[in-house]
Amino acid sequence: MKPLEIRNLSVEYLTAGGLIRVVDDVSIDISERGEILAIVGESGCGKSTLGLAIAGLLPSNARIAGGQIKIFGKDVATNKVRVAVIFQDALASLNPLLTVGEQIAEIYEHHFRMTKKEALEEAKKRLKDVGLPPSLMDRYPHEISGGQRQRALIAMTIAMEPELIVADEPTTALDVTIQAKVLILLRDIVKRYGVPMVYITHDLSLASQIADSIAVMYAGQIVESSDKFSIFKEPRHPYTQALLKSIPRIDIDVDELYIIRGEPPLPGSFPKGCRFNPRCPVAFKNCFYEEPALKMVDGGYVRCHLYG
Ligand SMILES: Nc1ncnc2c1ncn2[C@@H]1O[C@H](COP(=O)(O)OP(=O)(O)OP(=O)(O)O)[C@@H](O)[C@H]1O
Ligand code: SF4
Ligand SMILES: [Mg+2]
Incomplete structure (x- = not known):
């Protein structure tokens, strides 16, 4: 039984402007005890909402619009599951x-x-x-x-x-050296106790320090997920590639840091077709009409028309 199995999860908030879907058709897994899965994405993409859904702590104006979350085979909608959450504050x-x-x-x-x-x-x-x-x-x-x-x-x-830990940007408020120490501690301790952990962060380089596997989130969807090494060695989705290019590196001499052009779209006003199309450097015609599905590519998952 997998420590975490999320299938086609969608979460909506009821707002003054109506129902807004902020997590859309998310499928992710943790396969082993002590495995750390990082959820990485820009502010507002739905990371915390996903984390709260896993922990059963969604606010009262939120509802699960579809899909399933299982922790060690138990559906969290119908079973009591001990999930501990570590927040930033x-x-x-x-x-x-x-x-x-x-x-x-x-x-x-x-x-x-x-x-x-x-x-x-x-x-x-x-x-x-x-x-x-x-x-x-x-x-x-x-x-x-x-x-x-x-x-x-x-x-x-x-x-x-706990059967599972959700850590939502737990080190963001700390200064960099303390941040690194807390990260190492957290990694050591979940490995020692064999507790699976979902680690939420907007920082891909930080995810690389703590995680075993990484799921990249964009506009409410997972656009790529794989083991950490595949993500860094061979990122497939143009958004993952852009995130990687925007990490400062001391081993390569660059004049300027790469910045992904444009802003992520807000929930409720996602573009037609691929949600990344206004910012994608390699978008082509189909990207503006048809929404790509999440497909398996070489053991990982990618949501992009360039594949399959
Ligand atoms: N209680 C709420 N009611 C209505 N909308 C909400 C609520 N909480 C969050 N949202 C909206 O849902 C979207 C996703 O928010 P969420 O907090 O999950 O993003 P995030 O990826 O964790 O962002 P950040 O990196 O800034 O923490 C945002 O557009 C946010 O404004
Ligand atoms: S589907 Fe098209 S727009 Fe979206 S990431 Fe792939 S190439 Fe870019
Ligand atoms: Mg958040």
């Missing part, structure tokens, strides 16, 4: 009235019925797992740094023994 996710130690221990007391003493011992072990000293047990969230808070949140996440 660790401070908002932590309880300001409890010390770090107390909030990790609380999970063991309530979910695993341990005594307070046993729970505090376990909490200490989780702090050690995430590289935090035992002295942090007695500190409140506002008394520790942003990087330490994100580590504490990872310790809590692991304590919950």
